[in-house]
Amino acid sequence: MGTKSRNLTCLLWTILILLLCPRGGLSQDDQGPGESPSEEVSDIIPAGWTLLDEVAFDLYLEAGRHLGVRYDPATQTLHRIEPRRDYELKLTAAAEEAVNRAPRWLRHELTWVFTQIPADDQDLWAAAIHDANDPYVDEIAFAVAHSSPQYLTSGYGSPDLFVRNAELIYENAAALDYVEVIDVGSSDSNDDYYSTTRYVQSFIAGTRSGVPSVTTIDAPRDVYYWYVVHPKVSSEIPAFIDPHLVESNRSHNENIAPPPAGAFWRDYLFNHADPGYPVLRDRLSRCTIAGDGTSLGGDSAIGAVNGWINASMSFTSEGERPHQPNRIYDKHIGRCGEYADLAAAAARAALIPCTSIASTSTDHIWNEFWHERWIQWEPVNNSVDEPLVYATGWGKVFGTVYEIRSDGQVRSATDRYTTGTATIDLTVTDALGHPVDGAEVRLYAKSPSATRFISDFYALTDNEGCCSFVVGDRLDYAARVTSTIGSEPNAPNQRIELVSAAVAGERYAHSVTLAGVMPALxxxxxxxxxxxxxxxxxxxxxxxxxxLLAGDVWADDVAPFTQHLEKVEGGRIDFFVADGVGYEQSVAGAPFEAFGVYRQVGERQIILAIPPTADWRCVFSNAARLNNLQHLVGTVRLYAH
Structure with a gap:
C-alpha cells in the first residue's frame, strides 16, 4: 500500500478515536463519564474485521492495585495480568469453587473476603458452601461474604454455626403459619438464585365462600438476607453460647462454647424457655398474620414477640452487661441495649426483619422492623410506629440517629426521628488540593446544656473526598479527620468546630486540608x-x-478493628496503554511513558490501532486511591482485518 493510502487509514482511525473520546484526545484528565461500554461493537468496527480474542472482567479493584490486559504479538492473543505481591493472598481452589457455587450477586463480596484470609481459613469456610445442600447454599454464602475477615480468622465461630443458622431459618418457618421462605431458583439451576420471605399481611376467615381471604407481601431480597439471615445481630460475636456463663464486659467472649452446652440464639430463643417463662415458638404458633405495621395487638407475630419479650425481661441492670442474646435471656434483666439486642434476635428467630437504631448523643437504643417500610419499635414501652415520640414526648434532642447493620456499617436514620434537620457536607483534600478517599470523619455533637462534645457518628470519604451528615438542629457540631496521609487537627483528641446551633433546613459546607499528598499516576x-x-x-x-468504602467497624466484640465494605454509586479509575518497559516502570512506582491516558474516568469505550508486532498492555489502575475499592466491569477485544 502507498504512503497516501496508509496515511488515510490512520486518519480514519484517528477520527474514530476522537469521536469516541470526549475532549478529543487520548491523553486527558477527565472527570465526567464517557461513551457507554454497552454500545454494540458492531456499530464501530467496519465490515471485514474479525474478532480474534477477548478478555472480560468484572471485579473489585483494590486501592493501590491494577488489572492489565496484554497483547502478545507472538501469538496474536490477549492475556490478563493481575499481579499480586508475595505477601498478598490468592483464592484457593476450594474458595474459587465456593465462589462459583454462590449466587452471582454475592460473588464479588465473597471473593473479597476470601482474599483477605489465609488459605487454611479460605478452605474451612469454603467447605461450608460447596458441601451444603439446597436450599441452604445462598444463606451460608451470604453469611460468609458479609462477615469480617477478622471474625473468619478468629476461631470464635465455625462453619457448623453458619450451616445451622441456615437450617434453622427453614425449620422455624415450617412451624409458623404467617411466613414462608420462597426460593427463586437454586445453585444448580440459576446463577442469580436467591431466597426471600413471604408474609401473611391479612387473614379474613369469614368470607361468603368459606375460603379465607389472604393478602401476602414479599420482603425485598436484601431485607431478607441482611435482617433475617445474617447470624450477627449487632456487636456480639456470632457463636454457640452457653447462656449460663458470665459474659465479661471487657471481652464478651468467655461464654462461647460448642454444643451441647453452647446454643445459637436462633434456636435457643425460639424453642427454649426457663421455668415460669413462655416459649416463643408456642406464642408464635397461634399467629395468623405477621402484623399490620401500626399496632402490636391481635394475632400478629410482631405483637407476640413484643409480649414474649416483656414477659421474659425486667427493665433493670447490674454489673454484667451482656451482648449475647442467649445470656441476656438467661439473666432476664436489661436496659435499652439488652432489650434492643434481644428484640432483634427474637424477631429474626421469628423471621421478622429487624434491626437496631441508636443515638449516642442521647444514650438510647431501640429497634425497627420491616413491614413494607421500616417501622419504629420499642418493646419495653409497647411503642410501635411512633418515631417522633422521643423528640416530642421524651424531650430528646438528637444529634444523629443511626442504624447498626449486621456487618457493622452504621447508616443515618436521623431524618426519621427528629422534627428539624440540617446537613453538614465535608470535603477532605491533600496538600495539593486533590481529594482524599477513605478518610474517617468522626462527628462530635454538643447539646445546649452540655459542657463538652461527645463522639456521635462517623463516615468515610468517597472518591471525591466527600461525606455528608444529616444532623438534628439546635446542637453544636465538630469533627476530626483521620487518614493515612495525615489527620486534622494534627494534635490528638482535638476537633474542628463546624457548626454552632445548627438551624433546621440549612446546609453547611466545610473543607479540610491534610498535610500529606495523595498517590498519583x-x-x-x-x-x-x-x-x-x-x-x-x-x-x-x-x-x-x-x-466500595472499606471501613473499620465502630463497635465489634470480635476485635478492635474489624472491616466492612460500604457500596456507593459511581466509581473511577485511571487507564493507560504502555509497552513492556513502561508497564514495569508503572508497577515499580516510577515515572513512565504511556498513551491513551485517562485519569479518573467512570466509563469509556476506546479503539486502538496497533502494529501486529507491538507488545502492549492496557492497564486499569486504582493506584491513585488510599482506601476505596472500585467495581470494574469491561472487556478488551482484539480484531484483525
Missing amino acids: DAAPIEAPAADDSSYRLIVSFAVPEQ
Whole structure:
C-alpha cells in the first residue's frame, strides 16, 4: 500500500478515536463519564474485521492495585495480568469453587473476603458452601461474604454455626403459619438464585365462600438476607453460647462454647424457655398474620414477640452487661441495649426483619422492623410506629440517629426521628488540593446544656473526598479527620468546630486540608504509534458502576478493628496503554511513558490501532486511591482485518 493510502487509514482511525473520546484526545484528565461500554461493537468496527480474542472482567479493584490486559504479538492473543505481591493472598481452589457455587450477586463480596484470609481459613469456610445442600447454599454464602475477615480468622465461630443458622431459618418457618421462605431458583439451576420471605399481611376467615381471604407481601431480597439471615445481630460475636456463663464486659467472649452446652440464639430463643417463662415458638404458633405495621395487638407475630419479650425481661441492670442474646435471656434483666439486642434476635428467630437504631448523643437504643417500610419499635414501652415520640414526648434532642447493620456499617436514620434537620457536607483534600478517599470523619455533637462534645457518628470519604451528615438542629457540631496521609487537627483528641446551633433546613459546607499528598499516576503522555492498514484493533470498553468504602467497624466484640465494605454509586479509575518497559516502570512506582491516558474516568469505550508486532498492555489502575475499592466491569477485544 502507498504512503497516501496508509496515511488515510490512520486518519480514519484517528477520527474514530476522537469521536469516541470526549475532549478529543487520548491523553486527558477527565472527570465526567464517557461513551457507554454497552454500545454494540458492531456499530464501530467496519465490515471485514474479525474478532480474534477477548478478555472480560468484572471485579473489585483494590486501592493501590491494577488489572492489565496484554497483547502478545507472538501469538496474536490477549492475556490478563493481575499481579499480586508475595505477601498478598490468592483464592484457593476450594474458595474459587465456593465462589462459583454462590449466587452471582454475592460473588464479588465473597471473593473479597476470601482474599483477605489465609488459605487454611479460605478452605474451612469454603467447605461450608460447596458441601451444603439446597436450599441452604445462598444463606451460608451470604453469611460468609458479609462477615469480617477478622471474625473468619478468629476461631470464635465455625462453619457448623453458619450451616445451622441456615437450617434453622427453614425449620422455624415450617412451624409458623404467617411466613414462608420462597426460593427463586437454586445453585444448580440459576446463577442469580436467591431466597426471600413471604408474609401473611391479612387473614379474613369469614368470607361468603368459606375460603379465607389472604393478602401476602414479599420482603425485598436484601431485607431478607441482611435482617433475617445474617447470624450477627449487632456487636456480639456470632457463636454457640452457653447462656449460663458470665459474659465479661471487657471481652464478651468467655461464654462461647460448642454444643451441647453452647446454643445459637436462633434456636435457643425460639424453642427454649426457663421455668415460669413462655416459649416463643408456642406464642408464635397461634399467629395468623405477621402484623399490620401500626399496632402490636391481635394475632400478629410482631405483637407476640413484643409480649414474649416483656414477659421474659425486667427493665433493670447490674454489673454484667451482656451482648449475647442467649445470656441476656438467661439473666432476664436489661436496659435499652439488652432489650434492643434481644428484640432483634427474637424477631429474626421469628423471621421478622429487624434491626437496631441508636443515638449516642442521647444514650438510647431501640429497634425497627420491616413491614413494607421500616417501622419504629420499642418493646419495653409497647411503642410501635411512633418515631417522633422521643423528640416530642421524651424531650430528646438528637444529634444523629443511626442504624447498626449486621456487618457493622452504621447508616443515618436521623431524618426519621427528629422534627428539624440540617446537613453538614465535608470535603477532605491533600496538600495539593486533590481529594482524599477513605478518610474517617468522626462527628462530635454538643447539646445546649452540655459542657463538652461527645463522639456521635462517623463516615468515610468517597472518591471525591466527600461525606455528608444529616444532623438534628439546635446542637453544636465538630469533627476530626483521620487518614493515612495525615489527620486534622494534627494534635490528638482535638476537633474542628463546624457548626454552632445548627438551624433546621440549612446546609453547611466545610473543607479540610491534610498535610500529606495523595498517590498519583506518574504517566508522561506520548503520541500513539502509527499503524498501517495491516494493524490489529483493540476495542476497550469499561465502566466503574460502584466504589466500595472499606471501613473499620465502630463497635465489634470480635476485635478492635474489624472491616466492612460500604457500596456507593459511581466509581473511577485511571487507564493507560504502555509497552513492556513502561508497564514495569508503572508497577515499580516510577515515572513512565504511556498513551491513551485517562485519569479518573467512570466509563469509556476506546479503539486502538496497533502494529501486529507491538507488545502492549492496557492497564486499569486504582493506584491513585488510599482506601476505596472500585467495581470494574469491561472487556478488551482484539480484531484483525
